[in-house]
Amino acid sequence: MMAGRLRILLLLFEFTFIFAATLNLVTPKCPVGDYENKDGICCNKCPAGFKLVAECHSEGHRSNCTPCPARQFSDQINNAFQCRKCKTCRARNEVEVSPCRAAQNTICGCKVGYYKNHIDSETVECLKCSRCKPDETEEHACTRERDTVCGCKENFYRVRNKCEPCRNCTTGCSQHCMLEVATEGERQPGPEPKNHLLINLVAGSVVVVLVLLALVVLVTFLATKRFTKKKMPTLSSQTSEVSVESGKHLLIYAEGPPQSICLKAAAQNPVGELELSKLPDCVPLEIKIPELIYAVLDLVPVLQVKQLVRCLGVKDTEIERAEMDHRSCREAHYQMLRVWAQKGSQELGGGRGEMLHRPLLEELLDKLRQMHLGRAAEELETKYSIQ
Known part of the structure; x- marks a missing residue:
């Protein structure tokens, strides 16, 4: 028992000695x-x-x-x-705020309109203050220590660093939509909705009137065109009768385009029942070949030009020769149509230089309609005043 007590006392003495030594070191x-x-x-x-x-x-x-x-x-x-x-303020857009003293280093700051951007613990740079965009509002002005803080305007919310208008109640816009709905519920009906309704009615009426006018013009145009087509064959037959009965006419070249010949009939027969005023002043008898060919090339699809010239009687050997002589597809097609025009003029007894006989043009129009290219035929009829 005594031995146990002595051992405990010895341990306490050693602990006290170690604690005192440690305290002395600290x-x-x-x-x-x-x-x-x-x-x-x-x-x-x-x-x-x-x-x-x-x-x-x-x-x-x-x-x-x-x-x-x-x-x-x-x-x-x-x-x-x-x-x-001491430090020297040398960075761009940097100025000295406080000079160097014995107990303080030089204090550098940014110019007015610039803020301090810390690159690391010791390096800074002065950047120009940002400006809020049209759909943003300034929450904190720019200082020498931090940039401008911008927030979105009312009924706008930020999406990818851009303020978007709150049109739909999306996740980021739900609170704005709730605010907008509550605000609309508190509003009292005023004259503004009535004004919008009146404007909409006036605009709708104007649109309806314009549509009706367009329909009237279209119907009038179609009716006039149909009446003209029905009337022209009658005038043509009357003109041929007068030409046969009169026996002799005087052909006079009138002032105008060189491809048009103006016809003025001087009837020597006493029969004068037909009014000469109903005859057209100027009847185009011949057409320039180059002008017609380029008009055809503009109207007929490229892939159907060779089919057209074959229908007009141009041989395959002549088509191949035109393709070999001309690298350009358009120039080759031009040569094919010129072969047809020259051959037709020779068969009709020769032409007037670069002029095309009217029967050849009528043949061309017939072939275009047979190939289901009626639109091209109508354009040529309009261009050369053929009814």
Whole structure:
């Protein structure tokens, strides 16, 4: 029993000794603001704005400190033999806010209209202040320390760094939609909806009137065209009768295009029942071949030109020769149609240089309709005033 008690007392003594030794190691030897030099003597540190010249040599003596020279500083108590060099504001759009002092480094800031962007703990750059977009509102103005803070206007919400109008109640817009619905519920009906209704009625009436006018013009045009087509054969037959009965006419070239010949009948027969005023002033008898060919090439699809010239009687050997002589597809097609025009003019007894006989044009129109190209035929009839 006594042996157990002695063992406990021994353990307590060892623990107390170790605790005291540890406390002695943790407790600093020098007071706050001093430091232990290499000789184990506690020396005082230099205050901010000073540097150490010489350490103390014994207890109770003070270290020798001297102020930092010009363009150098020390911003905290120290035992350094050198002060730090002052900073120079050299960055772009950077200005000096406060000059360098013995206890403070130079303070640099950004120009007005720029803010400080920290690249790392010691490096900064001055960037131009941002401007809020038309659909944004300024929440915090730009300062020298931070950029402008912009938020979305009322009934707008931010999507991918862009303010979008709140048209549909999506996830990011639900609160705005609820606010908009509540606001509309509180509104009292005023004259504005009536004005919108009146404007809509007027606009609708104008549209209806314009549509009706377009229909009237279209119907009038179609009726006039049909009446003209029915009337022209009658006038043509009357003109031929007068031509046979009169026996002789005087052909006079009138002032106008060289491809048009104006006909003025001077009847020597006493029969004068037919009014000559019903005859057209100018009847186109011949057409320029190049002009007609280019008009055909503009109207007929490229893939159907060779089919057309075959229908007009151009031989395959002549088609192949035109393709070999001309690299351009359009020029080859032009040559094929020219072969047809020249051959037709020779069969009709020769032509007037580059002029095409009317029977050849009528043959061309018939072939176009047989190939289901009636639209092209109508365009040529309109161009050359053929009814």
